[in-house]
Amino acid sequence: xxxxxxxxxxxxxxxxxxxxxxxGIYMARVFTGERTFLTPVLSPVETLFYGISGVDxxxxxxxxxxxxxxxxxxxxxxxxxxxxxxFQDLLPLNPQGFAGVAxxxxxxxxxxxxxxxxxxxxxxxxxxxxxxxxxxxxxxNFVSGATGIALAMALTRAFMRSGAETVGNFWVDLTRxxxxxxxxxxxxxxxxxxxxxxxQTLDGSVTVTTLEGAQQTLAIGPIASQxxxxxxxxxxxxxxxxxxxxxxxxxxxxxxxxxxxxxxxVGASLVYSFGxxxxxxxQGWAILSVMGILLLTGICFIYxxxxxxNPILSSLGLDPSMGNMEGKEVRFGQAATALYxxxxxxxxxxxxxxxxxxxxxxxxxxPMFLIQLGEILPGGVGSGLYGMLVFxxxxxxxAGLMVxxxxxxxxxxxxxxxxxxxxxAVLVLPLSILGFTALSAVLPFAVSSIGTGGPHGLSEILxxxxxxxxxxxxxxGGLSANTPWFNTTLGIAMLLGRFAYVVPVMAIAGSLVxxxxxxxSTGTFPTDRPLFxxxxxxxxxxxxxxxxxxxxxxxxxxxxxxxLAGQTF
Amino acid sequence: xxxxxxxxxxxxxxxxxxxxxxxPLAMTGIGQTAFPAAANGSLIVREGVAVxxxxxxxxxxxxxxxxxxxSAAGAGYDGMASSGSNLGPTSQKxxxxxxxxxxxxxxxxxxxxxxxxxxxxxxxxLDPDISPAYARLQVARVAxxxxxxxxxxxxLVEQSxxxxxxxxxxxxxxxxxxxxxxxxxxxxxxxx
Numbered sequence: 227x228x229x230x231x232x233x234x235x236x237x238x239x240x241x242x243x244x245x246x247x248x249x250g251i252y253m254a255r256v257f258t259g260e261r262t263f264l265t266p267v268l269s270p271v272e273t274l275f276y277g278i279s280g281v282d283x284x285x286x287x288x289x290x291x292x293x294x295x296x297x298x299x300x301x302x303x304x305x306x307x308x309x310x311x312x313f314q315d316l317l318p319l320n321p322q323g324f325a326g327v328a329x330x331x332x333x334x335x336x337x338x339x340x341x342x343x344x345x346x347x348x349x350x351x352x353x354x355x356x357x358x359x360x361x362x363x364x365x366x367n368f369v370s371g372a373t374g375i376a377l378a379m380a381l382t383r384a385f386m387r388s389g390a391e392t393v394g395n396f397w398v399d400l401t402r403x404x405x406x407x408x409x410x411x412x413x414x415x416x417x418x419x420x421x422x423x424x425x426q427t428l429d430g431s432v433t434v435t436t437l438e439g440a441q442q443t444l445a446i447g448p449i450a451s452q453x454x455x456x457x458x459x460x461x462x463x464x465x466x467x468x469x470x471x472x473x474x475x476x477x478x479x480x481x482x483x484x485x486x487x488x489x490x491x492v493g494a495s496l497v498y499s500f501g502x503x504x505x506x507x508x509q510g511w512a513i514l515s516v517m518g519i520l521l522l523t524g525i526c527f528i529y530x531x532x533x534x535x536n537p538i539l540s541s542l543g544l545d546p547s548m549g550n551m552e553g554k555e556v557r558f559g560q561a562a563t564a565l566y567x568x569x570x571x572x573x574x575x576x577x578x579x580x581x582x583x584x585x586x587x588x589x590x591x592x593p594m595f596l597i598q599l600g601e602i603l604p605g606g607v608g609s610g611l612y613g614m615l616v617f618x619x620x621x622x623x624x625a626g627l628m629v630x631x632x633x634x635x636x637x638x639x640x641x642x643x644x645x646x647x648x649x650x651a652v653l654v655l656p657l658s659i660l661g662f663t664a665l666s667a668v669l670p671f672a673v674s675s676i677g678t679g680g681p682h683g684l685s686e687i688l689x690x691x692x693x694x695x696x697x698x699x700x701x702x703g704g705l706s707a708n709t710p711w712f713n714t715t716l717g718i719a720m721l722l723g724r725f726a727y728v729v730p731v732m733a734i735a736g737s738l739v740x741x742x743x744x745x746x747s748t749g750t751f752p753t754d755r756p757l758f759x760x761x762x763x764x765x766x767x768x769x770x771x772x773x774x775x776x777x778x779x780x781x782x783x784x785x786x787x788x789x790l791a792g793q794t795f
Numbered sequence: 796x797x798x799x800x801x802x803x804x805x806x807x808x809x810x811x812x813x814x815x816x817x818x819p820l821a822m823t824g825i826g827q828t829a830f831p832a833a834a835n836g837s838l839i840v841r842e843g844v845a846v847x848x849x850x851x852x853x854x855x856x857x858x859x860x861x862x863x864x865x866s867a868a869g870a871g872y873d874g875m876a877s878s879g880s881n882l883g884p885t886s887q888k889x890x891x892x893x894x895x896x897x898x899x900x901x902x903x904x905x906x907x908x909x910x911x912x913x914x915x916x917x918x919x920x921l922d923p924d925i926s927p928a929y930a931r932l933q934v935a936r937v938a939x940x941x942x943x944x945x946x947x948x949x950x951l952v953e954q955s956x957x958x959x960x961x962x963x964x965x966x967x968x969x970x971x972x973x974x975x976x977x978x979x980x981x982x983x984x985x986x987x
Binding site for chain 2 (some may be wrong): 229230233234237271275278279280281294295297298299301302303306349351352360361362364365368369397400401404409412413416417420421422423424425426427428429431432433434435436437438440442443444445446448450451452455466467468471472473474477478479480482483535536538539542543544545546547548549550551552553554555556557558559562578579580581583584585586587677678680681682685686702703704785788789793794795
């Protein structure tokens, strides 16, 4: 660990802290329907969208109507994407002449991109045509992110309104999130990326003659435009197999900085928007500090573990001073890789600039653990905010139990109904992650997909279902997951992680929005103070983290000790 | 649910047109106009022949060239099969592969402890860079193969070291392809 490394991490924190307020206020204006500087340009496009779709922007929906609209949109997106992938051989912009995608892989991939997961059982450069990438996958990079933002805004309105029935109009929120937030920022990032060296062409590949006289064919394509929204919408699905470790997705330290910044910007700023919209900015800052404290702790831990290195390789004559370099790029080194790994799992991105599966035991434990906490640090765009609010509901409930008073959050009484829904939501993660992992660890045809045996093998499976259920998308890549078993079960895990989670969350929104706001009294537990920050951190670690500890002990923790003992498999 | 069907289908179609076609095509237009070199892969052309991308590593195995890191991309630096090894830290395969690489480097005349990048595969399999320490360890071999004085090659290595931006962003590194191109240029220019 070096001073330079810490400065890189510090600079990122500072950059995000600076953008949170202006972007947060801008987004709050977008979702309260106020004019913004982009309104003159985008308003006609918006009106056109509503006109063709038959949407009355003034008509709001209750929580059920909102949820149904979200589900209908997801189904339409899934079917379209599935068909594009299956029939890409008949569609244009297929310079390499790739065949249609196999049914189980097309199912897995379509679910993956519709749920904002971007788990990839395929290698982009040898599977997907440019049309599938652009008109299929990248579209969902936008709209699945926009769906997350919309859901978070619906829940936010439940706290804003008093004794109301409706939580907003899904179609309006979806359209505004895409047009006013994701698209303009993605255009700026794409231009920056192209200036920094990312390819942007409709060609599929280019061939060069190396200095030693061999032919080297390089996969290229419309990479910059896809990389921009892949990061901004916390999707993470690489155009190329090696993701942001590939020099064409992430050629230098500046593109790497923008990559990481883009993952954090919208998710963190939405928390500020929340504070702004519920008229309690301190609440926004309190939640942001919970996210910041936990995320930075995770990043430091990865940085430390990876710098420590792998004693098995040192014993063969490698100088340990560079740390564990297997699966890492020289241009990023330990600090920028640890920062990327922490952020990509703290949010629900899943892009990587180094291979998590080749991290040391403890270095690989942290990314997995950050996903298991629910990806709320600051989380995927929108999904991080509503995930964190579920934990906030649980935290005030626990605090209420301690003093024997009905808990309140921002003037809304939290009662049995909200608690039941909150528990339903948080139980989805362990059910899917541990359930599927346990099954896969005993089924012979699943175990045969393992790349590295011993405890790392369990970690590979555990990470896969953690990533899928958490809608993250990163992997311990040693697992050969492109099999009917993993494509299907991981697909189900992704669906559970997204929809079985958001339906109870929307039910909470529906229940809270009808309640009348009660004014704060001296007995009200303030949720915007350091005491609440500490309590919330505790609840997240105990409730979110502890249930996974036994599985983590058998995988990465055992692996850590075996690595120190020099044992291999 | 029924009244959601029309907007669901219409919005999917509209977003596909806007985000899936208009956006990437417009960006491609801007890229091809404003940044044509980068947009097409940052190719390096020598005497009319594209010899590689400035951003992507390539295989070097002859003693007269500086060698890159081990690669897990296809048979090594396959630009159509980017990949890390994805081997876990306790993998026997990883240990064997590393031991093999270390032995080969020892055979090439390097006796000092090896920098970690010299015997580990990168995440992409296409890492264009090596650490300056690894480049310095290869100077003697390259100089001998080219019958050049050691300090001339060493000087070239030092000139090729790229430093962190603003002194702290990123790592010290040497782009192997650019270093080898400089080396070839040195050999073909009159001795000085």
